[in-house]
Structures are given as structure tokens and as C-alpha cells.
Amino acid sequence: MRITLATPPFLSQNPHEPLSPPLGIASLGASLESAGHEVSLIDAAIEGHPVPVGNGIFRMGLAPNELARRILQSLPDLVGLSCPFSTRYHFFHETLGILRDLLPEIPVIVGGIHPTLLPGRILERDQPDLIILGEGEATFTEWVERFEQGSAVDLSGLDGVAWMQDGKPVIYPRTSWIAELDHLPPPALHLLPVERYLARSGGRWASRFQSVIPVQTSRSCPGRCSFCSVHSVMGPIWRAHSAEYVLDELAKIDDTWHPDLIAFEDDRITWDRDRMAALCEGMIDHRFGFRWYTPNGVHVTDLDEELLRLMKQSGCQSLNLAIESGDEHLLHSIIGKKGSERKTREVAQVCLDLGIRLNAYFVIGMPGETEVSLEKSIRLAETLPLDGLGVFIATPFPGTRLFRECVGNGWLDEESYMSLLEDGSDSTLLNTPLFETDTMPEDRLLAGKQEFEKRFMRSLYRRRPMTRVKHAVRATLDFGSSLLGGVSKRVAE
Ligand code: B12
Ligand code: SF4
Numbered sequence: 001m002r003i004t005l006a007t008p009p010f011l012s013q014n015p016h017e018p019l020s021p022p023l024g025i026a027s028l029g030a031s032l033e034s035a036g037h038e039v040s041l042i043d044a045a046i047e048g049h050p051v052p053v054g055n056g057i058f059r060m061g062l063a064p065n066e067l068a069r070r071i072l073q074s075l076p077d078l079v080g081l082s083c084p085f086s087t088r089y090h091f092f093h094e095t096l097g098i099l100r101d102l103l104p105e106i107p108v109i110v111g112g113i114h115p116t117l118l119p120g121r122i123l124e125r126d127q128p129d130l131i132i133l134g135e136g137e138a139t140f141t142e143w144v145e146r147f148e149q150g151s152a153v154d155l156s157g158l159d160g161v162a163w164m165q166d167g168k169p170v171i172y173p174r175t176s177w178i179a180e181l182d183h184l185p186p187p188a189l190h191l192l193p194v195e196r197y198l199a200r201s202g203g204r205w206a207s208r209f210q211s212v213i214p215v216q217t218s219r220s221c222p223g224r225c226s227f228c229s230v231h232s233v234m235g236p237i238w239r240a241h242s243a244e245y246v247l248d249e250l251a252k253i254d255d256t257w258h259p260d261l262i263a264f265e266d267d268r269i270t271w272d273r274d275r276m277a278a279l280c281e282g283m284i285d286h287r288f289g290f291r292w293y294t295p296n297g298v299h300v301t302d303l304d305e306e307l308l309r310l311m312k313q314s315g316c317q318s319l320n321l322a323i324e325s326g327d328e329h330l331l332h333s334i335i336g337k338k339g340s341e342r343k344t345r346e347v348a349q350v351c352l353d354l355g356i357r358l359n360a361y362f363v364i365g366m367p368g369e370t371e372v373s374l375e376k377s378i379r380l381a382e383t384l385p386l387d388g389l390g391v392f393i394a395t396p397f398p399g400t401r402l403f404r405e406c407v408g409n410g411w412l413d414e415e416s417y418m419s420l421l422e423d424g425s426d427s428t429l430l431n432t433p434l435f436e437t438d439t440m441p442e443d444r445l446l447a448g449k450q451e452f453e454k455r456f457m458r459s460l461y462r463r464r465p466m467t468r469v470k471h472a473v474r475a476t477l478d479f480g481s482s483l484l485g486g487v488s489k490r491v492a493e
Helices: 023-034 064-073 086-102 113-117 119-126 137-148 194-199 230-234 243-257 273-286 305-313 328-335 341-354 371-383 401-408 414-423 442-463 465-492
Strands: 002-007 010-012 038-043 050-054 057-060 078-082 108-111 130-132 161-165 168-172 212-215 261-264 291-298 316-324 357-364 388-393
Touching: 002 023, 002 064, 010 086, 023 038, 023 078, 023 137, 038 064, 064 086, 078 086, 078 137, 086 108, 086 113, 086 119, 086 414, 108 113, 108 137, 113 119, 113 230, 119 130, 119 161, 119 168, 130 137, 194 212, 194 243, 212 243, 243 273, 273 305, 305 316, 305 341, 316 341, 341 357, 357 371, 357 442, 371 442, 388 442, 442 465
Parallel strands: 002 038, 002 078, 078 108, 108 130, 212 261, 261 291, 291 316, 316 357, 357 388
Antiparallel strands: 010 057, 050 057, 130 161, 161 168
8 A cells, every 4th residue: 555644834933943753653654664555754844944924923844735735746545644733733624625625535544632632523624534543553554454455444443543424423532552662663764854854953952053863762651740631642551662672773763864862752751760771771882873862851750860870871961851830739739740849959950960951841820820839930940050941831732631620610712712722823822821710810921931031041141151142142143044044035936
């Protein structure tokens, strides 16, 4: 079978936004290839260029009609279209509509987090032939096998699928997840233009000149933070590749593409301490040419001095601590995450001593956030030896406890919120308050975020005066390259 898997473009305020290979379709591609199929992967973001669409916003990558044309050119027997983020629905929807018109007889199977969370809605609005819910490798491969045997696919016994029957959605929720991740082949990066990603990858918590390749060594997380939606795709149980498997994958990546950095994109890479230690020891033995970091955040309570030492020796350049809040009541009772200020300070001090750069994530505006809790978070960030900070305003993604709470309490009107999220035309959406609680008004939250970032930068510049110089140089470079971008665009026109 010839199968083409694709991801739609997205909107961004930053035309220099780093791009990295989409691991979801790359992993599906690898499983389908090892089942003997001929697979093409098309990531609209890397295939196109940033195109201004007004209000300082850029479409990153091919327009939906161009993406559909590329899919068509690959002469597929079937198409798999991913919607890896709710905020990409807009272009996913457009691409699917065009594919339907151009290729009415070719099945279009969809998957990714958004269709997984809202299968009924997607079936009714987009009419894909099938949605594969959650972790897709096993079910998709099985479905393709059945499809090869005849056009009326028997769906009985398939886990995690949804389709339209007699005008109504039929949804079989996923009940099982791949237990032995080592049985999966590593993501088929060879089907993507990796060199181009390498040229556009640096900058997200790394130096803009570093080339980065993402790797995921485990799936899901034993935690249950109220704003987190990873369990709906990857299931309730944390599963991991063995250290040996990961080292093999890393060796191949190192030999083939020589990246400067590996980005471990796990939800909870450090959950099994022994596995993490073995992975670090293996990386030390292999003397890889790259360093590594954890842009997706690590859980502070998983870390201790001995492990951090191994991490540093094995090439850890920086860690992003997912601290979330400096208020322990909010952290434990509202977010539902373990952690304490004492532990965070301990870990930060060890990182400072070892020379591991530290960034931190905070989320503000959770239900129960007050002036006092916000001040605690700001104070914590100001007084930790951090190099960078990400402050996010709480976003109630569908499928999360936070979402249910917001709808249940009337803080969010479900229908208008979904439309806003799916419209995707407002790329600033996730930086604005989406719901208001009794304890903190919306405008105060917005001002609170600005104050948080400002006070942090002041503390950073006090501690590291050279950082101010570096930031000024970077701003000048960005300005220069946007001018150049404008010139080259005019030349191209
Ligand atoms: C890496 C990552 C990123 C990278 C993505 C790089 C890339 N090129 O894809 C970057 C840094 C860019 C990123 C950004 C954001 N991210 Co992010 N990210 C992740 C992370 C940590 C891992 C994703 C991943 O690679 N998974 C590994 C693969 C194997 O899994 P997968 O992609 O889910 O694919 C599987 C299934 O979904 C399914 N599948 C997927 N596609 C298809 C297609 C078909 C046809 C089929 C059958 C199946 C299928 O099968 C795959 C294999 O099992 C996830 C957390 C998570 N665990 O999912 C968050 C996550 C996806 N991100 C999230 C968010 C919120 C964001 C941001 C909006 C954050 C922000 N505030 O800016 C942005 C938006 C990005 C954009 N501009 O569109 C949320 C999404 C919630 C939602 N409902 O949309 C997640 C779930 C984390 C969370 N907070 O809960 N992210
Ligand atoms: S620790 Fe991270 S991955 Fe785990 S539930 Fe919380 S936010 Fe999700």
C-alpha cells in the first residue's frame, strides 16, 4: 500500500519559530514501513515558508491547498492526516475538506490529540473515513492490513476507533496501549527532510545556532495534573523504552545527522530513576557528539544530586523544571502535583553547582490563584538561579480536569470556547486568560503575567549582566533577519 501521512501548518507570531520533526507521524510511518508499506511523510511546516497573514501573524508552512496538492502528487492509496494540537484544527479542517473534494475515493484516516479528544465533533464536522483514537501504531497498522484485503473494512475488535454509521458517530474508546515500546521501530526520521529541520531547530531553550533532534524515550506519566491532557492520547500508565533501545536510537541519530543537541520530549523521562541513570551511564560510555536537554519539562521531585551528576556527565546542557506554582497549597490541592519550595531550591542549587543551565515553567491563573499565591510564584522565580522562564496562563484543554471544572462552574461556555480554540486564527490565544474565577479577575491576570516576566528579567540581568548584552544582540539579529526576509520576499514576488 502507498500511504501518505501529513501534518497541517500552524499560525505563529514568530516567523523564526523553531521547527522539529513531528514524532507522531514519524512513529506511525515507521510501523507502517516495517509492515511492508510504502510511506511518505509530509510536514506542511517544514515544506513551506512563513507567510504573513495579517496582524503580525504568520502561517508556518504550506497552505492547505498546497498541502493537499503534495498529498495528491504522492499518489496514495490512503491518507493519514494528523491534528497534533487543538490549535492546529483550523488548517486540519481546511486540508481535510480539500482532500475530500480532490480525492473522494481515497480513504482519509485521522488521528492526533484533537480528534482523540473530540471524536464525535470531528466526525460530524469533517467526515473522515475513520478516526484512530490515541496511540496509533498498532491500530492503524491493523486497519491497513484489513483494508488491503477488501474495501469494506471490518472494524470489529479494533481498539480505539471512531466512524460514522447511518449518520451517527460510533465511538470505540481506546482500552489498551502498547505495553512493550521496544517492539516499536524508532520514528522514521529518514522519511522527513531532517537537514532542513536541523537548520531551523535551534532557539527553543537552546542556542539559536544549535541543531536539535527530538527523541521520546517514554510515554505518559503517573501524575495527574489538572491541566494536562497527555493521558487521553497515551493512556494512564507510564511506559518506557529500555535504556539499550534508546542508546541504539541515539547512536543512529548521532552517526547519521550529527545534531548538536537531543531534545528529550518525554512527559516524564525521570520517572524510573534506575532507567534514567542507566541511560545517562550509556550516554557517558558512548561519548556521543551531542549534548541533550529537556524542553518539555522535568518533574522536580524525581531529581536528586547523584542523578543530576550523571545527567551532567552524560551531556545535559539544561533542564526545564516544571515548577508550576510557588504556592504549595495551589500546587498540591488544585493542580494535583507533588513538590515543595524546599525541594525545588535544593535541586536548583545542585544544578547551579554542577553547571546545568536551568529554565522553569510556571502556570498562573489556575482556579484559586490569588495575589498572594501569584506573589509566591514570582518570588520563587526571582530567587532561583534560573536562566530562563516560561509563564503560561492556565489553558483548559479539552479532556483535562481543568476543562471539566471550568465548564462545570460556568467559567467557560463550552461551545464558544471550542470555536475559539478550533478557529486557530488567534495565535495569541494561549497567552490570554480564557476563563475567570472569583479569586482573580482577567485583567489582573494579564498584568500579573507581565509583572512576573518583568520582575524575573530584572532579577536575571542583576545576576547575569552578560545575559542583557546577549539578549540585545539577539533582538538586533532578529530585526535584521526580518528585514532581510522582507527583502527576499519582495525579490521572490
Ligand atoms: C513535542 C511537543 C511539542 C513540540 C512539537 C514538535 C512537532 N514538530 O510536533 C512543540 C514544542 C512545537 C510543541 C508546541 C506546542 N504544544 Co506541545 N507537546 C509536545 C509533546 C511533549 C510530545 C508530542 C509528541 O511528539 N509525542 C510523541 C508522538 C509519538 O505522539 P503523538 O504526537 O501524540 O502521536 C501519536 C498519536 O497522537 C497518534 N497520531 C498522531 N497523529 C496521527 C495521525 C493519524 C492518521 C493517526 C491514525 C494517528 C495519529 O498516533 C501517534 C503515535 O502513537 C506533547 C505531550 C504528549 N505526550 O503528547 C505536547 C502537547 C501535544 N503539546 C501541547 C500544547 C498545548 C502545545 C502548545 C499549544 C503550547 C503553547 N502554549 O504554545 C504548542 C502548539 C504548537 C503549535 N504551534 O501548533 C498539548 C496539546 C493539547 C491540545 N489539546 O492541543 C500537549 C498534549 C501537552 C499538554 N500540555 O497536555 N509541542
Ligand atoms: S507531571 Fe507533567 S506529564 Fe505528568 S501529569 Fe503533570 S503535567 Fe502531565
